[in-house]
Amino acid sequence: MGHPVTTNPFIIMMINMTVVFIVLVALSFLIQLIHKIDPTKEPEEKESAPHVEEDEMQRIIKNVKSSKTVTHLDVPGEDDDSIPEEVIAAIVAAIARCGINGEVRAVRLADKNNTAWKSNARSNLGGRR
Amino acid sequence: MEFVDAFVVSLQSVWNDSGFSSFTVGNGVMIVVGLLLLYMAFVKEFEPLLLGPIAFGCILANFPNTGFFGEEMNVMKAINLGIQYEIFPPLIFLGIGAMTDFGPLLARPWTLLLGAAAQIGVFVALAGAMIVGFDVKEAAAIGIIGGADGPTSIYLSIKLAPHLLGAIAVAAYTYMSLVPMIQPPIMKLLTTQKEREVVMTELRQVTKFERVVFPIVATIFISLLLPPIAALLGMLMLGNLLRESGVTDRLSDTAQNSLCNIVTIFLATGTGMTMNADDFLKADTLLIICLGLIAFMGGTAGGVLLGKVMCRVTGWKINPLIGSAGVSAVPMAARVSQLVGMKAKPGNYLLMHAMGPNVAGVIGTAVAAGTMLAMLK
Numbered sequence: 001m002g003h004p005v006t007t008n009p010f011i012i013m014m015i016n017m018t019v020v021f022i023v024l025v026a027l028s029f030l031i032q033l034i035h036k037i038d039p040t041k042e043p044e045e046k047e048s049a050p051h052v053e054e055d056e057m058q059r060i061i062k063n064v065k066s067s068k069t070v071t072h073l074d075v076p077g078e079d080d081d082s083i084p085e086e087v088i089a090a091i092v093a094a095i096a097r098c099g100i101n102g103e104v105r106a107v108r109l110a111d112k113n114n115t116a117w118k119s120n121a122r123s124n125l126g127g128r129r
Numbered sequence: 130m131e132f133v134d135a136f137v138v139s140l141q142s143v144w145n146d147s148g149f150s151s152f153t154v155g156n157g158v159m160i161v162v163g164l165l166l167l168y169m170a171f172v173k174e175f176e177p178l179l180l181g182p183i184a185f186g187c188i189l190a191n192f193p194n195t196g197f198f199g200e201e202m203n204v205m206k207a208i209n210l211g212i213q214y215e216i217f218p219p220l221i222f223l224g225i226g227a228m229t230d231f232g233p234l235l236a237r238p239w240t241l242l243l244g245a246a247a248q249i250g251v252f253v254a255l256a257g258a259m260i261v262g263f264d265v266k267e268a269a270a271i272g273i274i275g276g277a278d279g280p281t282s283i284y285l286s287i288k289l290a291p292h293l294l295g296a297i298a299v300a301a302y303t304y305m306s307l308v309p310m311i312q313p314p315i316m317k318l319l320t321t322q323k324e325r326e327v328v329m330t331e332l333r334q335v336t337k338f339e340r341v342v343f344p345i346v347a348t349i350f351i352s353l354l355l356p357p358i359a360a361l362l363g364m365l366m367l368g369n370l371l372r373e374s375g376v377t378d379r380l381s382d383t384a385q386n387s388l389c390n391i392v393t394i395f396l397a398t399g400t401g402m403t404m405n406a407d408d409f410l411k412a413d414t415l416l417i418i419c420l421g422l423i424a425f426m427g428g429t430a431g432g433v434l435l436g437k438v439m440c441r442v443t444g445w446k447i448n449p450l451i452g453s454a455g456v457s458a459v460p461m462a463a464r465v466s467q468l469v470g471m472k473a474k475p476g477n478y479l480l481m482h483a484m485g486p487n488v489a490g491v492i493g494t495a496v497a498a499g500t501m502l503a504m505l506k
Contacts, residue, residue, distance in 0.1 A: 006504075013253070016252050017249060020496050024493055027238075027241055028239060028241045030347070030350060034235075038336055040336045041338075
């Protein structure tokens with residue numbers, strides 16, 4: 001090894017920090033570039049938001065409303081966050097279709113902040129304990 | 130009478146060849162240090178996978194007359210050569226790459242800045258080490274402790290200050306194991322309750338294309354820019370590529386389990402074996418341990434402070450606690466961010482958000498090491 005370029009600690013500190021920032025900023029731009037040129041990006045985004053045909057949904061709701069599966073339904077919820085009747089009907093229909101006999105007693109909204117990442121983190125932490 | 134003489138001569142010979150005849154107070158002290166480290170590893174569970182073999186290596190290194198580092202080849206010498214020739218640190222990086230999900234980093238590329246900010250501890254300690262009398266190469270090797278990255282610390286020490294390897298490796302791994310104790314007070318000191326309660330939005334979906342292309346592009350870019358760390362970064366990215374490609378599951382599994390475990394045993398035991406009394410029991414060792422702590426605290430503070438700036442700039446969309454994960458102790462630093470965030474606001478899960486800066490810290494520390502190698506060699 002030869003002689004160092006400088007032995008001034010402050011200069012070494014400043015130069016190194018600058019280089020580290022420049023390299024990592026450049027890497028950050030590269031990541032954004034990869035995202036921009038990603039040919040698989042659009043199809044995946046479309047797949048991530050599947051939608052149900054409106055007519056199909058109406059048909060299910062109508063069937064559930066006329067079904068005898070729901071004998072009593074109590075919907076606790078906040079005034080501004082009440083669950084639409086159609087949504088409840090769809091949930092009940094899904095349960096009935098699974099062949100489960102009984103009645104749905106309550107439906108409540110999940111925590112709005114309960115994202116997939118959070119669920120993942122929660123299960124991850126749970127697993128480590 | 131002849132029998133008695135022969136018996137005495139034999140006994141003398143056994144005694145002269147035994148370790149007891151050459152045993153020094155320093156050896157005794159280092160064996161006690163090794164036992165203390167064993168206690169921390171197995172009873173207190175501070176990084177037992179690393180501290181355990183390091184501690185045992187330390188005990189082994191302080192038995193006189195073992196011939197471990199003599200001219201004849203033996204297993205201990207072979208392990209030591211693996212460190213001297215920088216074979217083990219890149220192999221550990223291969224395992225780390227195979228174990229690490231780069232998704233959070235790819236979803237939020239700006240977290241690389243937090244990884245960069247956390248490297249400030251490295252350079253603060255470097256300056257501090259030079260001020261207290263270490264030469265520039267020794268100071269650089271000491272400073273890298275602040276990156277909280279064992280393999281990189283060993284890698285840089287071997288290249289710049291091999292005589293300090295034992296002290297630096299022990300300091301690095303000890304502080305890594307103490308991340309849950311060292312970081313939270315600094316994080317709380319530098320942030321307000323309101324900042325700690327910031328809830329971050331969900332990360333975007335990262336495609337397979339991005340996951341596969343990134344390690345390739347990053348390897349090309351960093352290896353061309355900083356060739357001295359091509360082995361470290363290259364192996365990190367290869368490990369990640371094996372994980373993400375989806376067609377090399379067996380290799381990925383080997384890299385992150387069997388191979389990583391085997392190399393960890395060799396690297397940690399070999400590192401412990403550098404802790405012989407002659408090299409370790411010096412005033413410099415205490416200085417290195419103190420400077421390592423300063424580096425570590427500085428790195429944590431640097432990440433959190435940039436996190437605070439980002440929090441303000443983005444209109445309270447970033448929790449500054451994820452900045453502390455910019456030191457590269459993966460995934461422990463991210464878990465500390467998560468735990469401190471959860472204490473401030475139950476239900477606020479920061480783990481995946483903190484993994485971005487955490488991975489950035491691994492890359493940042495390697496880049497800092499490469500920069501210092503380029504400047505100081």
